[in-house]
Amino acid sequence: MIGDDIEEAARCFARAAHGGQTYGGAPYSVHLAAVRDVLDDFGFSGDLGVAAWLHDVLEDTAVTGAELEGAFGVGVAELVWAVTGIGGTREERNEDIYAKIAGCPSAVILKLADRIANVEASVGTRWFAMYASEQQAFRAHLGSILDGEKAVGQMWARLEGVLAMTSREATVRQVLERWRGREAPDGDSIVFGDGTLVTMSLVRRRFQQPGGGVLKPDEWFWQEDFRASAWSAVEWIDVDATFDSAVHGGSRAMVGESASNGSIGWVALTDDDEENTLRWVAVSGTSNPFHRVTLDADFVVATTTLELTWTFPRNAPQDVTIAPADPAVLAAMRRR
Incomplete structure (x- = not known):
């Protein structure tokens, strides 16, 4: 097998080996695929391209080194083995990889591609912080390997450029990239028609006596994390389903879900015109789909499939209040 044929074989082999992972x-x-794309960005192919598809099979599946070598050759097997960490802790596995890459220098390219793909996929998450905390040791052990190759230097620059972002910058970037990729973001977000993006944390305030008795129902509110302006009003979520709508005074409220992203609920306020010109859309990464909505001069009231009502002031949707629509639901929530 040569070229595209062997890469396709590697892709299929890895897909079968990883199964439902x-x-x-x-x-x-x-x-x-992300690791392979990073290698492609820097002009790497051949054994490295094949190894990109297979780089985790020894560490995370039942595939053996002998099976890998028999199917794809010594060169690919050596690359994959070099980036396979053996040990009881993450630190021990990293140290094992560093030692093996020192004896197989070209594996640093594969490891860099893997790390770049992981870091770029984890922007705005706790994994991003973990990779950032490891970077000093990662660079100290691997930075001098193939340091004369221009493409390797460019890979380090790309990795460190992403890691250098503050958590605020990283989260802005993640949200914008995911929304522009027609995916719902993690967490709660509001996009306003003027181009302002606000990302929120959904906070639950509980009122309990020292002995555990409930003083009054829990309150939920959105705590603003930050605002960003790099947004276009037309780039809002590509929803899977609209379940209800209501019209009042030239405005329309709509609710539904993005089922392909974990039944994330959304609520939108638009003008009641042919274009449904967006005023704001609120997306909850932690709620059920919204299936009922009412609209008046002051509020948009959306109800989830778990019968929680979310009340949005029309001009300040981040000031949402959340409460059970049914007293029986409140009683059930207290028992959890």
Whole structure:
């Protein structure tokens, strides 16, 4: 096999080996493809391209080194083995990889591609912080390997450029990239028609006596994390389903879900015109789909499939209040 044929064979082999394993909720092949894309960005192919698809099979599946070598040759097997960490802790596995890459220098390219793909996929998450904390040791052990090659230097620059972002910058970038990719973001977000994006944390305030008795119902509110302006009003979520709408005074409220992103609920206020000109859309990464909505001069009231009502002031949707629509629901929530 040569060229595209062997890479396709590697892709199929890895897909079968990883089976039902996932990466951030997506099929594991998404990560493997991302590593291959990074290598392609810097002009690497051949054994490295094949190894990109296979780089986790020894560490995360039942595939053996002998099977890998028999199917794809010594060169590919050596690359994959070099980036396979052996040890009881993450630190021990990293140290094992560093030692093996020192004896197989070209494997640093594969490891860099893997790390770039992981870091770029984890922007705005706790994994991003973990990779950032490891970077000093990562660079100290691997930075001098193939340091004369221009493409390798460019890979380090790309990795460190992403890691250098503050968490605020990283989260802005993640949200914008995911929304522009027609995906719902993690967490709660509001996009305003003037181009302002606000990302929120959904906070639950509980009122309990020291002995555990409930003083009054829990309150939920959106705590603003930050605002960003790099947004276009037309780039809002590509929803899967609209379940209800209401019209009042030239405005329309709509509710529904993005089922392909975990039944994330959304509420939108638009003008009641042919274009449904957006005023704001609120997306909850932690709620059920919204299936009923009412609209008056002051509020948009959306109800989830768990019968929680979310009341949005029309001009300040981030000031939402959340309460059970049914007293029986409140009683059930207290028992949890």
